Amino acid sequence: MNIVANWSYPTAIKMGRGRIKELADACKSLGMKKPLLITDRGLAPMAITQTALEVLEEAGLGRALFADVDPNPNEKNLEAGIKAYKDGGHDGVVAFGGGSGLDLGKCVAFMAGQTRPVWDFEDIGDWWTRANSDAIAPIVAVPTTAGTGSEVGRASVITNSETHVKKIIFHPKFLPGVVICDPELTVGMPKMITAGTGMDAFAHCLEAYSSPFYHPMSQGIALEGMRLVKEFLPRAYHDGTDIEARTNMMSAAAMGAVAFQKGLGAIHALSHPIGAVYNTHHGMTNAVVMPPVLKFNRHVIEDRIERAAAYLGIAGGFDGFYDYVLALRAELNVPADLTAMGIANDRIDELSAMAIEDPSAGGNPVKMTLENTKQLFADCF
Numbered sequence: 001m002n003i004v005a006n007w008s009y010p011t012a013i014k015m016g017r018g019r020i021k022e023l024a025d026a027c028k029s030l031g032m033k034k035p036l037l038i039t040d041r042g043l044a045p046m047a048i049t050q051t052a053l054e055v056l057e058e059a060g061l062g063r064a065l066f067a068d069v070d071p072n073p074n075e076k077n078l079e080a081g082i083k084a085y086k087d088g089g090h091d092g093v094v095a096f097g098g099g100s101g102l103d104l105g106k107c108v109a110f111m112a113g114q115t116r117p118v119w120d121f122e123d124i125g126d127w128w129t130r131a132n133s134d135a136i137a138p139i140v141a142v143p144t145t146a147g148t149g150s151e152v153g154r155a156s157v158i159t160n161s162e163t164h165v166k167k168i169i170f171h172p173k174f175l176p177g178v179v180i181c182d183p184e185l186t187v188g189m190p191k192m193i194t195a196g197t198g199m200d201a202f203a204h205c206l207e208a209y210s211s212p213f214y215h216p217m218s219q220g221i222a223l224e225g226m227r228l229v230k231e232f233l234p235r236a237y238h239d240g241t242d243i244e245a246r247t248n249m250m251s252a253a254a255m256g257a258v259a260f261q262k263g264l265g266a267i268h269a270l271s272h273p274i275g276a277v278y279n280t281h282h283g284m285t286n287a288v289v290m291p292p293v294l295k296f297n298r299h300v301i302e303d304r305i306e307r308a309a310a311y312l313g314i315a316g317g318f319d320g321f322y323d324y325v326l327a328l329r330a331e332l333n334v335p336a337d338l339t340a341m342g343i344a345n346d347r348i349d350e351l352s353a354m355a356i357e358d359p360s361a362g363g364n365p366v367k368m369t370l371e372n373t374k375q376l377f378a379d380c381f
Contacts, residue, residue, distance in 0.1 A: 001244045002016070002017065002243070003015065003016060003244065003247045003248075004016035004017075004019075010152050010175065010258055011152060011175050011176060011177065011178070011179060012177065012178045012179065013152070013178075013179045013181060013254070014026070014178065014179065014180045014181065015181045015247065015250070015251070016181075016182070016183075016247070017182060017183055017184045017243055017247070018182065018184060019180050019181070019182045020048075020051060020052055020055060020142065020180060020182045020184070020185060021055060022180060023052055023055045023056060023094065023140065023142065023180060024055050024056055024058070024059030024061055025059075026140045026178040026180060027056070027059075027061055027092060027094065027140055028059070028061075029177075029178060030092060030138035030139075030140065030177045030178065031091070031092070031138060032061065032091055032092035032138060032140075033061065033091055034061065034062050034064070034088070034089060034090050034091050034092075035056065035061055035062070035064070035090060035091070035092045035093060035094050035140070036064045036065075036066055036084065036085050036088060036090040036092075036093055036094070036108075037049075037052060037053060037056065037064060037065050037066070037093075037094040037096050038065075038066045038067070038069070038081060038093055038094065038095055038096065038101060038104055038105035038108055039065070039066075039067050039069065039096040039097040039101040039105075040067060040069040040070075040071070040097050040098070040100045040101045040104075041067050041068070041069060043067070043096070043097050043098075043101060043144060044065060044067035046188070048144060048184075048185045048188070049065075049096065052094070052096060052142065053065060056094070064084075064088050064090060066080075066081050066084040066085070066108075068080050068081070069081075069097075069100050069101055069104045070100065070159075071100055071279065071281075072100065072157075072159045072166070072275060072276065072279060072282075073100050073103055073104040073107075073156075073157075073158055073159065074158060074159045074160065074161040075118055075119075075158060075160065075161060076161055077104055078104060078107055078108065078111060078118060078158060081104055081105075081107075081108040082108055082111055082112050085108055085109075085112045085137075086112060090137075091137065091138075092109070092137050092138040092139065092140070093105045093106070093108055093109040093137055093138075093139050093140070094139075094140045094141075094142060095109070095139055095140070095141045095142070095150075095151075095176065096141075096142045096144065097142075097143070097144050097145070098143070098144060098145035098147065098148065098193075098197065099145070099147065099148035099150050099157070099200075099282065101144075102141055102143060102148065102150035102151055102156075103148075103150055103156040103157050103158065104156070104158075105139065105141070106139055106141070106150070106153075106156050106174050106176070107156040107158060107169060107174075108137075109136060109137040109138070109139045110131070110136050110137075110156070110169070110171055110173070110174060112135075112137055113132060113134075113135025113136060113137065114131055114132060114135060115132075116130060116131075118158060118169055119160070119167060121169050121170065121171060122167050122168065122169060122170070123155055123168040123169065123170035123359060127170075128170050128171045128172070131171050133171070133173055136171070136173045138177050139174075139176040139177060140176060140177065140178045140179070140180065141176035141178075141179045141180075142179075142180045142182070142185070143179070143181060143185075143186075143250065143253065144185045144186060144189075145186060145189060145193060145197040145253075146186055146194075146197055146198060146201060146236070146246065146249035146250045146252065146253040147196065147197025147198060147199075147200035147201050147253050147283050148197070148200060148201075148253065148257065148282075148283075149201065149204060149253045149254050149255070149256045149257025149258070149260075150257065151176060151179045151181070151253075151254065151257075152175065152176075152179060152254045152257050152258055153174065153175070153257045154170060154171065154172050154173075154174045154175045155168050155169060155170040155171075155174055156168075156169045156174060157169075157272075159276055164276045164277055165273075165276055165354065165357075166272045166273075166275065166276050166358075168359055179254075181247075181250045181251075181254070183243050183246035183247040183249075183250055184243070184246075186236075186246045186249070186250065187240055187241055187243075187246060188240070189240060191237060191240070191333075192281075192284070192333075193281075194233075194236055194237050194240065195233075195237055195283075195284070195287070195332035195333065195334065196281045196282075196283035196284035196287065197253070197283045198229060198233040198236065198237070198249055198252075198283070198332070199233075199283050199284065199286055199287035199290075199328075199329075199332065199334065200253075200256070200282060200283030200286055200287075201225065201229055201233075201249065201252045201253040201255075201256040201283075202225075202226060202229040202233070202252075202256070202287075202328075203256075203267050203268070203283070203286035203287070203290060204222075204225070204256030204257060204259060204260045204264070205221075205222040205223070205225035205226045205229065205252070205255065205256045205259055206222070206226060206267070206290070207260065207263070207264045207265040207267055207268060207360075207363065208221075208222040208256070208259035208260040208261075208262045208263060208264070209222035209223055209226065209259070209262075209304070209308060210265060210297060210301045210304060210305070210365055211262045211263030211264070211265060211363045211364075211365065212263075212300075212363075212365050213262050213263045213363065215261060215262035215263075218258065218259045218260070218261050218262035219259070219262060221255050221258050221259045222255070222256070222259035222260075222262070223308060223311055224255065225251075225252045225255035225256050225259060226308065226312060227311065227312055228248050228249070228251060228252035228255070229249070229252050230312055230324075230328075231248070232244075232245040232248040232249050232252070233245075233249060233252075233328070233332070234328070234331055234332075236249050237331070237332055262363075263360075263362070263363025264359075264360035264363050265293070265297070265360060265361075265363045265364035265365065266289075266293045266296060266297070266355075266360075266361065266364045266366075266368060266373075266376065267286050267289055267290055267293045267360075268286065268358070268360035269355045269356070269358040269360040269361040269364065269368060269373075270285075270289045270293070270351075270355050270373075270376070270377065270380065271285035271286045271289055272354075272355075272358050272360065273350075273351045273354035273355055273358065274289075274338070274343065274351065276354070277347065277350075277351065277354075278343055280341060280343070284334065284335070284341075285341070287329055287332070287334040288334060288335055288336075288337060288338060288340075288341055288380065289338070289380050290325055290329070291322065291325055291326060291329075292376060292379040292380050293376065294321075294322055294325065295322075295379070296366060296372075296376050296379075297364065297365045297366050298318060299366075300365040300366055301318075301365050302317075302318045305317070305318045305321050306318055306321075308321065309321040309324075312324075337380055337381055338380045338381050339381045343381075345377075345378070345381040348374055348377045348378060349374065351377055352370055352373040352374045352377055353370065355368065355373050355377070356368050356369065356370055356373055
């Protein structure tokens, strides 16, 4: 089944195999004449990246690349990216890759024209209004994984290299003008990355669905996103060349990011500090802490999860859903707990303090305190 679609929600999205060929047209539609393609070090030499650069070059848009991007991008990567953008005289960004390349690319486009430091635009209150919105460069996003959904997000996660705290930088204009979702770009993903990014998409949908805030549109999107993951993530994991599965996982990833406007929760509040301190894979960390968080929230979300289980065709209500999550993790070779991930339990106090300060904590169905978060962390080992 060959899926091809053009969507205008939440932005212009070109979905379907081979659509990387439309990259130059996408750039031109936003007025770019000299885009800078930003990706991570691992992707830079790969064939999919070289193909994208060739599409730009053949259309007369140059062949500029910046790839000095860490797995958890920080303000030093950002400064280097802004310098490359300005030195090259660029007029737009192609954010290319998984979460790190997408987040840094979007942030370079945002910060290149600002005069204040990036931390002044953290997602707190109306801090985003401090930005000069006219100075934000246009963005085309090209995801090469199916997880973060950053291609349809209005924020970037940037790690403070000194404090090791992940900060969410927000502005409505972070939302790319055009997104190209070409499932062929995800075919070469290693099994571990397919699993980790897919579980990230599932975590986004699960937490948004469980969040206590009122946003029925996002809740509906989250529910269908979970169904797509249930049906297609095992297929994509076992056969990386299954284009139908890869396409549907790209949809699920975008849906997760749209859904979590409703809120995230303890899964992300725990995984953000773990990732910042230990440099673990974000989606895989989400998968590891998911079962203890489900138990932690059970008495508040049980009825809601029962309704989700029924929609997903899972028997047994909350317990059936919990067992499904354990079975899915086992099928995807997710580590059993944080100990199995190679993390020691000697910094629980520090991680707990970081977790309750994380913006995601406010969306958890059960209020996170220092005391109950320490116990939750302990249950993850």
